[in-house]
Amino acid sequence: MANPVEQFQIEPIVPIAVGPIDLSFTNSSLAMAFAVGLSAALFYAGTRRLSLVPGRMQSLAELFYEFVANMVRDNVGKEGMRYFPFIFALFLFVFFGNLLGMVPGNFTFTSHIVVTGALALVIFIAVTVIGFMRHGVGYLRMFFPHGAPIATAPILIPIEIISYLSRPFSLSVRLFANMTVGHIMLKVLAGFVVALGVVGGVVPFVAVIGVTVLEFFIAALQAYVFVILTCIYLNDAIHMH
Amino acid sequence: MPQFDPASFPSQLFWLAIFFFLLYRLVVKLVMPGLGGVMESRQRTIDEDLAKAADLKARTDAAIESYEAALAEARGKAQAILRETAEEISRESEARNREVGEVLARRIDEGEARIAAARAEALDGVKDVAADVTVALTGKLMGEAAALPAARASVDAVMREAR
Numbered sequence: 001m002a003n004p005v006e007q008f009q010i011e012p013i014v015p016i017a018v019g020p021i022d023l024s025f026t027n028s029s030l031a032m033a034f035a036v037g038l039s040a041a042l043f044y045a046g047t048r049r050l051s052l053v054p055g056r057m058q059s060l061a062e063l064f065y066e067f068v069a070n071m072v073r074d075n076v077g078k079e080g081m082r083y084f085p086f087i088f089a090l091f092l093f094v095f096f097g098n099l100l101g102m103v104p105g106n107f108t109f110t111s112h113i114v115v116t117g118a119l120a121l122v123i124f125i126a127v128t129v130i131g132f133m134r135h136g137v138g139y140l141r142m143f144f145p146h147g148a149p150i151a152t153a154p155i156l157i158p159i160e161i162i163s164y165l166s167r168p169f170s171l172s173v174r175l176f177a178n179m180t181v182g183h184i185m186l187k188v189l190a191g192f193v194v195a196l197g198v199v200g201g202v203v204p205f206v207a208v209i210g211v212t213v214l215e216f217f218i219a220a221l222q223a224y225v226f227v228i229l230t231c232i233y234l235n236d237a238i239h240m241h
Numbered sequence: 242m243p244q245f246d247p248a249s250f251p252s253q254l255f256w257l258a259i260f261f262f263l264l265y266r267l268v269v270k271l272v273m274p275g276l277g278g279v280m281e282s283r284q285r286t287i288d289e290d291l292a293k294a295a296d297l298k299a300r301t302d303a304a305i306e307s308y309e310a311a312l313a314e315a316r317g318k319a320q321a322i323l324r325e326t327a328e329e330i331s332r333e334s335e336a337r338n339r340e341v342g343e344v345l346a347r348r349i350d351e352g353e354a355r356i357a358a359a360r361a362e363a364l365d366g367v368k369d370v371a372a373d374v375t376v377a378l379t380g381k382l383m384g385e386a387a388a389l390p391a392a393r394a395s396v397d398a399v400m401r402e403a404r
Contacts, residue, residue, distance in 0.1 A: 005242050010249040021251045028249075029256035036264045043267065047275035052283050058276075065276050085273055089265040112243075114250045115257055180244065 004187035008111055008180065028115070031107040035096035064092070068227065075231035079238050086126075087234075090119065091227040098179060098219035102212075110222075111179035113172060120172035123230050131237035142240060171229055178222045182215045364400075371396045 012024035046061025054062055068088045072080045080087075094110060101108025109115050131139040143160040144153060189211060192204035243249065372392040380386035 008243045010243055010246075010253070012252075016252075022248065023252045023255045025256065026249070026252055028253055029260070032256055032260040036260045036267070039264055040267055040271075043272050043276065047271060047279075050275055050279045052279065052286060054279075058279075061272075061276055062280060065272065065280065085268045086265065088272065089261065089268045092268070093261055093264055109253075109257075112253060113245070114253050118254055118257055119261075176244070180242075 004184045004191070007183060007187060008108075010112075027107040028109045028112065031097065031100060031109045032093075034100050034106065035093060035109075038096050038100065039092045064088075071228060072231055075228065076235045076238060080231065080234055083130075083234060087227060087230060090123075090230060091223060094119075094175065094226050095220065095223035098223050099216070101179065101183070102216055102219055108179050108183060110175055111183060113176045116172040116176040117168070119226075120168040123171065123233065124168040127230075127233045127237045130234070134238060135240065139237075139240070142236065167233060171226065175222050175226050178218055182211075182218055186211055186215060368393065368396050368400070 011027045012022075013027060013030060014025035016023045016025060042057075042064070043061050045057040047058070049055060050058065065088070068091050069081070069084060072084050072087055076083075097108065097110045100106050101110065131142070135141075142164065143157050145156065145160070148156055186208065189204050189208045193201040193208060195201075196204060372389060375392040375396065376386050376389055379392075
């Protein structure tokens with residue numbers, strides 16, 4: 001039986017080395033290429049014959065667009081639409097990354113902490129920069145809730161700073177852990193099917209089917225959570241709280 | 242776990258940057274102008290159509306209002322004409338009634354006068370005859386005729402008594 005964490009192994013496909021640094025095109029890179037390619041295919045097909053009354057592919061493309069646009073409008077407001085392209089790209093990347101990870105044999109690049117961490121860090125830095133650009137030093141008021149008694153400041157300010165700084169960690173670990181654990185669970189349960197044979201394997205097989213459905217749901221849900229948290233952070237930066 | 246092997250980090254970050262940038266360019270170059278544009282123009286078309294519909298509705302309402310005002314005015318005018326005409330007719334017929342009544346009353350008066358005259362004449366005739374008869378009867382019966390004026394006086398007295 002294969003080790004359940006083997007599926008997360010990075011395998012070089014085209015070895016590339018710049019000096020001592022390994023920049024090989026790997027199975028992870030290939031999965032990213034698939035996610036971007038699928039997005040490109042969807043929006044190429046969806047915008048080929050644009051019309052006021054949308055066709056089938058255009059409706060599908062608009063569904064994605066509207067979904068994220070409404071999320072940004074509802075959570076950030078009109079000013080947030082300036083950052084819509086980035087948020088939309090983020091959603092497509094994570095959503096298709098998660099879903100294509102469910103295709104057997106395909107790599108799930110969102111199950112790697114360095115990928116989710118990099119995305120979360122970019123979001124964190126961007127949101128912080130936007131906050132300081134809009135409010136200047138006033139953005140530091142983020143760390144002291146409006147209307148709280150001044151005596152609570154020594155306790156509240158450190159708590160707020162810690163909660164603010166922990167955002168990129170919770171954002172990245174949530175996605176990475178969900179994807180990793182889901183895939184490990186599938187692999188372990190599928191291993192039981194093989195180990196228990198045709199008769200005994202029926203029970204874990206049914207469980208695998210159920211967990212697979214659950215994993216598809218989680219793949220979509222985590223993409224949504226990742227993006228909606230980005231929207232909430234952006235809203236904090238633009239409107240404070 | 243392979244997730245915590247730093248050897249693969251540079252390659253993952255490198256390709257992540259490349260592919261995420263590509264996807265971002267795709268959104269900016271293809272999705273925003275194409276899909277965003279068409280959805281915006283659709284929203285604009287819908288808004289314009291709604292505005293046009295609201296405008297047309299307002300104009301329809303105004304037209305209905307002015308039509309109803311004109312109708313009410315015409316109805317009022319018609320009623321005024323009707324009332325005037327009815328008054329005129331009743332006035333005219335009253336005048337004619339009065340006229341005819343006057344003519345009739347005059348004729349009745351005339352007729353009555355004529356009848357009274359005729360009756361007085363007849364009574365006078367009767368009186369003369371009665372007086373004559375009295376003179377003749379007294380002559381025949383008593384051999385001596387009564388005087389005519391006395392006969393007349395007694396006839397008058399008898400007639401006054403009979404009345």
